[in-house]
Amino acid sequence: MNNHVPGVFFEPSTRNFRLRTRQAAYVFRVNDSRVLEHLYWGPFLPLEDEEDLSYLSLSSVPGPFDPRGVISVATMMGLNELEDLADENDLRERWKVYTKAKDSAEDRVKSRRLENASWRLWSMERVRGGDLNKDLSEGVMLRALGESQSKDENSMDKGFEVNDDGNNLESLNLDVPRVKERPPSPLLIPGQRIVSKETKSSPKLSPKKSGSAGNYDIVHVDDPTEVTNWQKLDPDVIGKNTQLLEFADQGTGDYRSPSLQVRYEDGSTLSPVYYFRHRILKGKSWMPEFFPNIYLSDPSEATTLVLELHDFVTGLVVELHYTVMHDYNAICRHVVFMNNGDSSVSLQRVMSCTVDFDTDDYYLTQLSGSWARERQVVQTRLLDGITAFQSGRGASSHQHNPFAIISCGAPNEEYGTAFGFSLLYSGNFQFEAEISETGRLRVNLGINPQGFVWNLEPGESFCSPECVLVFSDQGVGGISRELHRLFCEHLIPQRWRNFVPPVLINTWEAVYFNISHEVVVELASKAKEVGIELIVLDDGWFGHRNDTTSSLGDWYPNPEKLPYGLVGLSKEIHAMGLQFGLWFEPEMVSRDSELYSLHPDWCLHIPARGRTVGRNQLVLDLSRAVVRDYIFNQLSNILSSCPIEYVKWDMNRHLTEVFSQDWPASRQGEIAHRYVLGVYELLGRITNAFPHIVFETCSGGGGRFDAGMLYFAPQIWASDNTDAVSRIYIQYGTTLAYPTCCIGSHVSTIPNHQTLRSTSMKTRSLVAMCGTFGYELDPRQLSEDEKGEIAAYIQLYKRLAHLIRNGILYRLWNPFLSSSAAWMFVNNDASQALVFAFNIRREVGRLLPRLLLRGLCYETVYEVEELCPGKLVRNIDTGAIMLDPRGVYQYGENKKLLLSGRTLCCAGLPVKFLFDADSVLFELKGTTSALSSF
Ligand code: GLA
Numbered sequence: 018m019n020n021h022v023p024g025v026f027f028e029p030s031t032r033n034f035r036l037r038t039r040q041a042a043y044v045f046r047v048n049d050s051r052v053l054e055h056l057y058w059g060p061f062l063p064l065e066d067e068e069d070l071s072y073l074s075l076s077s078v079p080g081p082f083d084p085r086g087v088i089s090v091a092t093m094m095g096l097n098e099l100e101d102l103a104d105e106n107d108l109r110e111r112w113k114v115y116t117k118a119k120d121s122a123e124d125r126v127k128s129r130r131l132e133n134a135s136w137r138l139w140s141m142e143r144v145r146g147g148d149l150n151k152d153l154s155e156g157v158m159l160r161a162l163g164e165s166q167s168k169d170e171n172s173m174d175k176g177f178e179v180n181d182d183g184n185n186l187e188s189l190n191l192d193v194p195r196v197k198e199r200p201p202s203p204l205l206i207p208g209q210r211i212v213s214k215e216t217k218s219s220p221k222l223s224p225k226k227s228g229s230a231g232n233y234d235i236v237h238v239d240d241p242t243e244v245t246n247w248q249k250l251d252p253d254v255i256g257k258n259t260q261l262l263e264f265a266d267q268g269t270g271d272y273r274s275p276s277l278q279v280r281y282e283d284g285s286t287l288s289p290v291y292y293f294r295h296r297i298l299k300g301k302s303w304m305p306e307f308f309p310n311i312y313l314s315d316p317s318e319a320t321t322l323v324l325e326l327h328d329f330v331t332g333l334v335v336e337l338h339y340t341v342m343h344d345y346n347a348i349c350r351h352v353v354f355m356n357n358g359d360s361s362v363s364l365q366r367v368m369s370c371t372v373d374f375d376t377d378d379y380y381l382t383q384l385s386g387s388w389a390r391e392r393q394v395v396q397t398r399l400l401d402g403i404t405a406f407q408s409g410r411g412a413s414s415h416q417h418n419p420f421a422i423i424s425c426g427a428p429n430e431e432y433g434t435a436f437g438f439s440l441l442y443s444g445n446f447q448f449e450a451e452i453s454e455t456g457r458l459r460v461n462l463g464i465n466p467q468g469f470v471w472n473l474e475p476g477e478s479f480c481s482p483e484c485v486l487v488f489s490d491q492g493v494g495g496i497s498r499e500l501h502r503l504f505c506e507h508l509i510p511q512r513w514r515n516f517v518p519p520v521l522i523n524t525w526e527a528v529y530f531n532i533s534h535e536v537v538v539e540l541a542s543k544a545k546e547v548g549i550e551l552i553v554l555d556d557g558w559f560g561h562r563n564d565t566t567s568s569l570g571d572w573y574p575n576p577e578k579l580p581y582g583l584v585g586l587s588k589e590i591h592a593m594g595l596q597f598g599l600w601f602e603p604e605m606v607s608r609d610s611e612l613y614s615l616h617p618d619w620c621l622h623i624p625a626r627g628r629t630v631g632r633n634q635l636v637l638d639l640s641r642a643v644v645r646d647y648i649f650n651q652l653s654n655i656l657s658s659c660p661i662e663y664v665k666w667d668m669n670r671h672l673t674e675v676f677s678q679d680w681p682a683s684r685q686g687e688i689a690h691r692y693v694l695g696v697y698e699l700l701g702r703i704t705n706a707f708p709h710i711v712f713e714t715c716s717g718g719g720g721r722f723d724a725g726m727l728y729f730a731p732q733i734w735a736s737d738n739t740d741a742v743s744r745i746y747i748q749y750g751t752t753l754a755y756p757t758c759c760i761g762s763h764v765s766t767i768p769n770h771q772t773l774r775s776t777s778m779k780t781r782s783l784v785a786m787c788g789t790f791g792y793e794l795d796p797r798q799l800s801e802d803e804k805g806e807i808a809a810y811i812q813l814y815k816r817l818a819h820l821i822r823n824g825i826l827y828r829l830w831n832p833f834l835s836s837s838a839a840w841m842f843v844n845n846d847a848s849q850a851l852v853f854a855f856n857i858r859r860e861v862g863r864l865l866p867r868l869l870l871r872g873l874c875y876e877t878v879y880e881v882e883e884l885c886p887g888k889l890v891r892n893i894d895t896g897a898i899m900l901d902p903r904g905v906y907q908y909g910e911n912k913k914l915l916l917s918g919r920t921l922c923c924a925g926l927p928v929k930f931l932f933d934a935d936s937v938l939f940e941l942k943g944t945t946s947a948l949s950s951f
Pocket of ligand 1: 525555556600667669715716717718719734736737
């Protein structure tokens with residue numbers, strides 16, 4: 018039934034666009050002012066209603082102080098009526114008719130307007146040297162609209178009064194600004210770059226290579242519908258400040274935070290853009306190469322709407338791209354700006370999406386924190402004014418994440434309406450939630466405008482990062498599950514989709530910089546004994562690096578530490594039956610390095626000013642192609658020199674002195690963004706060149722954990738804090754936006770190096786299992802017991818990995834709201850599940866609530882088995898803690914429960930924790946037994 022068909026639908030009679038995702042509709046329309054008015058985002062509505070939701074505009078009540086709206090230029094000029102005059106072909110004739118008609122007509126104002134409009138059109142054709150007998154085609158009208166817009170704006174209040182001669186004097190001023198013919202849209206030119214005049218080599222501008230993931234060379238124009246109905250639809254034209262908008266300009270009456278800020282050469286900053294036309298495309302529109310985006314496996318998976326908005330005075334064209342993912346409740350948005358005018362324009366603020374909401378009691382959920390405390394869940398009620406968070410550090414940052422959820426009412430994990438926003442971007446970003454004076458909410462998400470200025474010369478264009486919008490009527494959990502599925506199936510490189518990475522051990526927390534051939538071989542052989550499959554040689558293997566003061570940029574093995582080179586080491590590791598991984602920090606340079614002495618100008622800096630170091634290092638200027646090429650070659654040489662199966666790509670400081678030697682003064686405001694584009698290009702080239710290598714990105718722990726990075730690498734190191742309890746918070750928070758399979762997580766030694774806390778091997782293992790699962794400890798120090806435990810947990814992980822990585826996640830207990838955490842993974846047909854529960858701080862004598870499960874089939878009977886029982890038991894008479902080698906079970910040794918899904922979800926499982934950081938793991942298997950009664 019059409020009612021459930023996803024896609025993009027346009028209803029010309031109401032100028033109404035419906036973007037239908039799997040279960041939700043996103044609706045807006047073109048109003049009489051040619052402005053895009055947002056109407057609705059929520060569950061599907063009956064088709065007839067969805068096609069005309071203009072009644073919702075009635076909630077837009079203008080305030081006494083609100084500026085008036087701008088009515089359609091077409092309406093204002095009487096162009097609609099002109100077109101209706103079917104029996105007259107000649108513009109001059111029309112003008113004559115209207116000139117004569119005006120004296121006798123009853124409605125003198127209307128007649129004068131018609132006369133005026135026909136005169137203007139005729140005059141313009143004459144100036145243009147055009148065909149004066151030409152039909153009043155839509156093309157003529159649109160061009161006329163463009164050319165007359167500047168006058169219309171100025172004379173709006175005058176209502177186009179004509180003078181006594183019957184001529185509008187203004188219309189005779191022939192010196193109207195011209196809008197140049199727009200070049201064909203890049204959407205229609207497969208493989209052609211958008212920007213025509215750029216001469217600098219820019220990562221953003223490189224032409225698309227065919228077959229790159231996520232883009233299609235042939236973009237099929239499915240329904241090039243033109244708007245033909247310009248009959249007045251609005252009962253009254255109201256100002257922009259009163260309306261819900263899809264794209265908000267600045268300075269023409271909307272006082273909320275805009276989608277766009279520009280500055281023209283004459284110093285003016287207005288950017289009113291009006292609907293011009295739209296296209297509906299099968300699949301997805303073109304994006305520049307190496308631009309993170311939600312990719313498709315087949316064009317039938319999505320439909321894209323491209324709306325073209327014009328500033329008729331300056332020639333700035335704005336394309337709003339909306340891609341509806343048919344199988345998700347997700348819409349991808351990005352914006353392309355094209356300068357089709359004659360002079361340059363600087364873009365000072367470009368939001369990837371603006372979403373306006375009608376009034377409600379809104380709450381914001383964000384992921385914020387610091388180094389070693391990343392992505393903590395922060396929830397706030399939105400009050401009047403702007404609530405914002407951002408990064409200005411050059412990376413998405415430890416401090417805030419380019420992700421947010423807006424909930425109607427207090428956020429709930431399972432229930433209620435929620436809207437998710439994820440920006441596929443790894444640099445400076447900004448999220449704003451603004452409650453206006455009416456109580457309405459505007460959300461903006463895009464590049465952080467602070468310090469951002471992009472110079473757009475005539476003929477050039479700029480593409481914003483992509484933003485994903487997700488709807489959920491199942492609370493915060495619904496947003497997470499939708500994003501997890503989307504990111505696993507359409508963001509993480511396709512080749513890693515159903516992959517279980519080898520269990521690895523990393524040398525960092527084992528020996529830090531004290532690596533050598535012998536040490537690594539020794540660590541590897543001990544690791545091999547317990548079942549570890551890959552060893553990662555972390556920091557310290559290159560140049561003459563023994564601490565953080567040197568060698569970044571000198572990507573060749575340290576001959577003293579590695580006398581047989583990487584080749585010899587890799588060979589020995591592989592001979593043991595292990596795989597080999599390597600750490601790089603490609604974006605950085607140490608002052609004490611050969612690279613720096615050869616090219617001291619290759620780092621971000623401002624000549625004659627100091628260079629701020631962080632962790633004793635400087636940031637390479639990746640906006641420069643020469644630097645990118647050099648690093649690419651260095652890395653390629655190493656990666657092709659010997660078998661290497663894994664790379665950890667680190668980035669251990671944020672940007673300062675953001676200035677490039679390669680770009681003119683007018684382009685310095687672009688460098689922070691060009692840096693990110695440079696990182697993307699470098700990562701893209703390297704991962705394409707070595708498609709068999711698993712890349713894990715990292716930034717001083719989890720300082721660049723974002724959807725932009727996931728486009729290139731399937732996993733990200735979540736935090737330098739490897740303490741299991743700290744990790745419960747970090748990983749719980751991370752799952753709000755990102756799937757479990759991409760969360761880099763290792764078992765480390767005790768006491769933990771970041772917190773000095775000691776937790777059981779069981780808890781450390783269960784926490785690390787809810788991530789990529791690896792080790793970050795010295796296996797030479799392990800006791801025989803510990804070795805046995807590790808070997809058993811590795812076996813267990815191998816058995817459960819598929820369900821953990823591909824299962825549907827339900828979070829059960831929120832550690833930010835209680836002293837325990839729990840979550841579960843359920844397979845697609847709900848026949849299997851795993852339940853993890855962790856205690857953080859045990860309140861002695863206090864009992865826990867029953868753990869209510871989710872996502873199960875109510876009718877199925879499940880066998881519930883506790884895996885890896887605890888080993889410690891408390892003597893309740895004395896209080897003494899004793900070891901019980903038989904295992905300490907929740908429900909008694911070898912006791913399995915047989916319970917229906919309904920009972921498990923409604924009555925739940927009792928859980929007891931014995932000590933701080935205790936944990937429990939249940940495995941659920943659906944049986945064939947039927948429920949006897951209900
Ligand atoms: C960062 C990473 C660590 C480790 C060190 C090495 O801090 O997050 O895991 O690789 O760098 O210097």
